[in-house]
Amino acid sequence: MKLVDSITNTKKEHISLVEKIKSSEQAQCFILLALPIIGFLVFTIYPIIWSALKAFYYYDLVPSNTRFVGLDNFITLFKKGSDYWRAWLVTFKFGSIKLPIEIPLALVLATLLSKGLKGSNFFRNFYYLPCVISLAIVGIIFSNIFDAFGVINSWLSKLGITEHPIDWFGNTSTAMSVLILGGVWSAFGTNVVYFTAALSNVPKDLYEAADIEGAGRITQFFKITVPMISKVFQTILLLAINGTLRTGEYILVMTNGAPARTTLTSEAYVMKTFLPGFSSGTPNLGYGCAMSIISSIICAAIGLLYLRATKKIADLY
């Protein structure tokens, strides 16, 4: 017996690495996950550490200029970063007008679409159509339509509403209106799809019961539809808020901050000031890192606040 044992043992030792991997599920799992794990360390964790450290340096890509400045970047940001804080105000303004239009609009449309009427899918697909178009293209489409010599201005003057063409992108409030209009246009379809998916899980007999009880459509909407989807609603709203707070690319392609950088949201401000190819001159990246850290903290804080505030709503049902 001992002899047999020792023979198999030596055989085992001679089993090649390939054989070992072949027989071990665990080893295969880690090999299959190698790319994402390496990628996570190199392209996610390392950049976060890099940015967190660089926030305490003056750094403009020239090694000899790099120096440790302690909290200076943060101090500058809080004392002299009025542009950045104004960009946050713009972000809040943009979100607080856009979301109250977009979300109720999507919810109402989804409610109408889930009544099972003919052509519901047709309408839903077309509402979703703007969402598949590149934001850059959305920017071009809207700058064409709202061009000083574009279709909207010429219709307005034909109808006798305006005498002179409106310079839509030359004035902060009109530029903001175009931004909100384009923002709703290019995003409400996604929320319609989300809400329709959520509504399809609401049992139909609830409405029948309500009909028998004599509840009107409006009552049904607020007493059945809204509570039944409250949990999904909470998630959809979180996604929408998060997306709006991080709006950056969209602003760059629509107004690029015009007029005079007054329509830049916080993310767009960071992009336009620090990103290669979008910034002018050599920015102090350490300052940009400090800014990004503060931005992330603000976004996370708003997200957490939102979750706490809506906890009761989600538990409604």
Next chain:
Amino acid sequence: MNEIKVNKCEKIVIYLVLCIVLMFTLFPLVYVIASSFKTNVEIMAHPERIFPEKWTFENYITAWNSDALDVGRMFFNSAWFTVASVLITLITSSVTGYVFARGHFVFKKTIFAVFSSLMFISLGSITIYPQFEVLSLINLNKSLVGLLVLTCFGIPVVNMYLVRGFVESLPKDMDESAKIDGCTFTGIFFRIILPLLKPIMATIAVLTFNGTWNSYIMPAMFTMSAPKQQTLIVGIMALKNSGQGASQWNLMLAGTVIAMAPVLFVFAIANKYFVSGLADGAVKG
């Protein structure tokens, strides 16, 4: 029992609302597409007309031969870059989704949780600098290939969830019997699971196609010093930002329609994958 009883009057109101929103949705697209077939003179002189007086392909011919917007080359760049990204994403999403659905290994839950948290942890766009720094070590920071390398190493969190959910819904006895027959963990993926993933792979493919073709900021930064590699979207935005765009609406409009065409085409034939992918990702995830 899908239908809720709706009376006629309500029906009319509902369709009216739906149609008004539909007009609001379609107008910008229809206007821009129709305008691209106007002559340059008509674009300037008659912006109030939706449809051109005389349909012409003039703008497309101008765009094709123009130096300011090299449509042919840009289209080619967009095409190969998008196809490569889709293939890479299909591989990485299916493999990671499968491993997390069926694999048994240490720290599985931890790794999954850490990967999932990626959706929420982000320092924003500034992290492009350290990513550039790493890629410059292998001289890939200035080309679309570098961006593809980044895609290889990226973790497609939403897709990973979609595949994991799909694999978990498949019966386990098939891979168990394959295991008894001596098939390895990796072998089971290629021989049994992968062929069954077709519907979810189609969803991931169309969503990735859409996202990549449309992307602007990342390809813009990666082609900054290699303008010959500009994708169509990057090229059109460069023309718009150059200030010449406003005087060359004919060129811009033709380019815009060309840049939209593949996406609209894919949406027309595969819209159910867009919608189901979105709905699954949101409601289940």
